[in-house]
Amino acid sequence: MTTSLRVGVFGLLGSGNLGNDGSLEAVLGYLRAEHPDAVVDALCGGPESVTARFGIPATRMHWNRAEYRTASRAGAVAAKGAGKIVDAFRTAAWVRRHDVVIVPGMGVLEATLPLRPWGFPYALFLLCASGRLLRTRVALVGVGAAPIRNRPTRALVRWSARLAAYRSYRDTQSRDAMRAMGVDTARDEVYPDLAFALPTPPPVEPAGIVCVGVMDFHGSNDDRARSEEIYRRYLDATIRFVRTLAEEGRPVRLLTGDRCDEAVVAAILDAVDSPLVTAAQPASLADLMKEMAAADSVVAVRYHNLICALKTGTPVLALSYAAKSDALMERMGLGAYVHPAREADADRLLEQFRALEKHSAELRRILAERNETAAQQLAVQFAELTATLFTTGDLTRARNRARQESP
The missing domain is CATH 3.40.50.2000 (Glycogen Phosphorylase B;)
Structure with a gap:
């Protein structure tokens, strides 16, 4: 029987974007330093890459492996539609197994690059809605946000933010954007991007490059x-x-x-x-x-x-x-x-x-x-995460779950 907290991480991780994976690396560093007994796994875009690089179990975010490819044929369109239904159940089942789910950084509340509402915005909404229904805390940690014109995308992003148990942003304008979209940000804080918490390589004498x-x-x-x-x-x-x-x-x-x-x-x-x-x-x-x-x-x-x-x-x-x-x-x-x-x-x-x-x-x-200041501010961010997410209530829930799972 184990009473370790189960922590999930969620996002387009392992999909080839170095910034997204850097945000995950920063959060894993925090968890391993401050909560070494936590059991961590991921629901992400590239599960094989995440497991190989970070050594944690990972599950594919979408049932349909062609989720982000353009669908033109009737069969591909039908598969995408079916995938939306299947993903609702898959996401809820994954969330249910966790005490806390962290979305580590990334621009998950913005559309500054080409984005369809039924892609990642829908996946994020499923995550946050499942967390609220199943009483699993979902934390949007150091995320980016921006004004969104597309109405379906804006609605999904707004509801995702509202349903999350914790939100912090990587800049003030992200918080302002969410406030403008109707999210109560009175308790939301702003900290430097999570990547500023990563180790810095030793200084090298510049060589004209x-x-x-x-x-x-x-x-x-x-x-x-x-x-x-x-x-x-x-x-x-x-x-x-x-x-x-x-x-x-x-x-x-x-x-x-x-x-x-x-x-x-x-x-x-x-x-x-x-x-x-x-x-x-x-x-x-x-x-x-x-x-x-x-x-x-x-x-x-x-x-x-x-x-x-x-x-x-x-x-x-x-x-x-x-x-x-x-x-x-x-x-x-x-x-x-x-x-x-x-x-x-x-x-x-x-x-x-x-x-x-x-x-x-x-x-x-x-x-x-400025880098010294950023490091100090991120230390405050991680201390706040511990105080907010890893509470006595979480430990009690973990103990109760362990009792239910024991033979």
């Missing part, structure tokens, strides 16, 4: 009509930027943040024929941080690429695709070094990059101070 983090960027959910135009403008500006640096004799290291970004790397390498331009294949945020710690400076699009640069104290210029990136850069003291990804302009990008490098020493000092 410029890291360029790329993204398969086609705009947001509201930009579908001009997605190819946005992508082409971003890609052309990035190619011109990389080519100019290479012509000046600067080594450039291309970095990704998701599997889908590899096509962008290939396009840049094909367009810029120079031995100075190389590409890394990072498998984690730790890999990204090692690359960035050795760089003079970074230019990046993805939110967690920016965090990795900031956390290593490397000056970074943000090609921003959402307000969350603007807020992050402002909070870390680099608000002047933001460039709009949708309106990317190589000449202006180079101008801002020169300014960034000119003030490198000052920016490194600022980042050292």
